[in-house]
Every structure is written in structure tokens, then in C-alpha cells.
Amino acid sequence: MRPTTWRVMAIALILSSVTALFAGTNDEELLFAEIPTVYSASRHEQPIAQAPAAVTVITRTEIRQFGYRSLSQALASVPGFFITDDRGYTYVGVRGLGIPTDYNIRLLFLLNGLPLNDKYYGTFIPELTPDMFDAIERIEVVKGPGSSLYGSDALFAVINIITRTGKEADGATVSAEGGYDWYGRGVFSYGKLFENGLDLFLSGYFQQGTGEQTIDFGSFGTAHNADDQRLGNAYLSARYQDIT
DSSP states (O other): OOHHHHHHHHHHHHHHHHHHHTTTOOHHHHHTOOOOEESTTTTSOEEGGGOSSOEEEEEHHHHHHHTOOSHHHHHTTSTTEEEEEOSSOEEEEETTBOOTTSTTTTEEEEETTEEOSOTTTOOOOGGGSOOOTTTEEEEEEEESOOHHHHOTTOSSEEEEEEEOOHHHHOEEEEEEEEETTTEEEEEEEEEEEOTTSOEEEEEEEEEEEOOOSEEEOGGGOEEESOOOEEEEEEEEEEEBTTBO
């Protein structure tokens, strides 16, 4: 078969794949598709197209599809962000700026709009934060200085972790997963919006794994059977009218 024939077949295959991908989607559906909203750019809900800042949203769907299990893993997917890890702490840099020993004092981390940074030093270590990824609805990353809204901690960016609500969960879910090095994880979540207006959401997990059996630190020596992990966490939120 001639090379030209191979090119024609390849182009036809690509066109058929694109056609199948967009089958059933018309211009009207795209025009009236729901525009996602963000909170962190102006401290009130607004369409992302109207936000006065560059905002990246990491959705719950993306968290599940890519298997993120830490905040640093999720932030590494944001354009302009880079992660460094000295096996002790994790540090987040933005657009080439960031000192591996500053403990992230130039980024502001929020949980539903409430600051997570240390009150006295402004530090925040993502790996020391409880793993709440089964309770997260989305992560809003606002790039650039946000000091006019949030204070001096928001010099490089603002990272706001938005958790799920009982209305969004609407029922109970149970899941389990396993992996290499005898890794196992079980998760339970429950959420409900009651008739009296109380919104309740609960999520908890337990996981364990043996980790790497041998870790070589070069001239510092070798560690054996020192990477095992066993941990659990629970998250509970209750909302009633203006009280959370």
C-alpha cells in the first residue's frame, strides 16, 4: 500500500473519531450550556467568564479521573504551578517563583473561604492537611496577587477548597480501591438536604499500605521497611440557613 493511501486512511479515521465524539451535540446545546461559577475571585459567586482574575477550577470529576490523592498532586496540574518535595515537606511554586524552604507563606489556602494558613507565621504544608479528597466538590485556584481581598498571604495565588454539600451528595456511597505495595482504601460518604432546611454531609475513609521496602538516600544510608502508612480521616459539615 502506498504512503499516500495510509495518510488518507489516517485522516479518515481521525475525522470519524471527532464526528463520533461530538455526535448528538448541536450549536444550541453549546450556546445554552451551564457556565460554571466561582467564588474566590471576588468573594461572591459569579460566572467564571465574569471573574476579574485568571481562575483554574479543578472539578470533582477531574479529581476522580486523574486519581489525585493529595492537594499537591492536584495543584501540579494547574498551568504555571510546580511542586518540589524534599521527602519531608511539599512546596508549591508559581510561575518560577517560590523558595523551597519558605513553607508556602506566599500562597493563601482556604477551606470554603476560611484560611488554613498558620495564624502566626502564614505557613501551610499541603501534605500535613487531612486527605479530604472524597469530600471535595472543586478546587478554585486564583492566580496572581489577591492581597486586596485576602491580605498579605495571597501574594502568589489563592487556593480555595470547596467541599460537597448534602444536597449535592443526596444519598450514601461506599467505594474501595487497592494497589501496589498492599495499598488499600475504603471510603464512605453520606449527604442529605432535609425538609427543615438542614444540609448534612459526612465523609470518612481508612487506608493503609506498606510503601517502598527499601529507600536509598545515597551517602546518608538506606532505610528498610520505613515507608508504611496507616491513616484515617472523617469530615462532617452541617448547614442551616446562614449557620455553617
